[in-house]
Amino acid sequence: MTSVKLTCTSCGQINRVAGERLEQRPKCGICGEPLDDGKVRELDAKSHDKAIRSDDLPLLVDYWAPWCGPCRMMAPEFAKAAQALAPDVRCVKLNTQDHPDVASRAKIMGIPALVLYDRGREVARLAGARPAAQIADFVRQNLAGRM
Ligand SMILES: [Zn+2]
16 A cells, blocks of 8 residues: 655645545545645645645646736636546646746746646646646646556
8 A cells, every 4th residue: 555645735734645545535634625636726835845845646736827818718727637637636726926936936937837746846847728638638648657
């Protein structure tokens, strides 16, 4: 039995979840929020860095801002992709207007931008608004052999 580390997107606690429990929508041991239910959640600077550094599951981050029309247009597509990719990959959002320092560290030049991380490093990135199927394909192609 292998367990995976997952950072709670609500409280930032690192949880250990048994691999076979991922399908059963595990919850955070501290705050009770779901850890991996296919819903897109918003990260802050702390949970962003922690999840990239610590998580054992791939993480797809949508860097966006409220003023960005294409970002808002892509949001429902990103939500669909998140459902399709769960529980193997977690999909989250980072508001670059609230967290410009995080965006600059992630070298985000334009939004929306999707960056796929796996075990502490960037695997690939995709710029511009995309439909759900393209987002899911992008992730699967770049994680070939991992899922
Ligand atoms: Zn929590």
